[in-house]
Amino acid sequence: MSQTITVEGMSCEHCEQSVTEALEGVDGVESATADRERESATVEGDADPDALVSAVSEAGYDASA
Numbered sequence: 777m778s779q780t781i782t783v784e785g786m787s788c789e790h791c792e793q794s795v796t797e798a799l800e801g802v803d804g805v806e807s808a809t810a811d812r813e814r815e816s817a818t819v820e821g822d823a824d825p826d827a828l829v830s831a832v833s834e835a836g837y838d839a840s841a
Contacts, residue, residue: 779819781828784838786812791837798835802827 783795792810795817799808804823811817817839819828825841832839 777820777822779823779825779828779841780816781819781825781832782815782840783810783817783832784815786810786815786837788812794835795832795837798831799823799828802831 786792786795792812795810796808799805799810799817799819802819802823804821805819805828806821808817808819817828817832829839829841
């Protein structure tokens with residue numbers, strides 16, 4: 777299952793990498809990709825959307841499901 781969340785505050789490749797790594801650490805995530813130009817991240821897997829938002833927030837970015 778694919779999910780997309782909104783992520784604000786990414787300004788460079790390092791930001792995308794930080795968000796991707798944060799998402800990949802969430803239970804149920806098979807893969808994740810962040811896109812700063814679209815201000816979003818796409819996740820494959822069956823992770824809880826609230827857990828995804830929480831992980832991105834803890835990494836220092838604003839997120840919403």
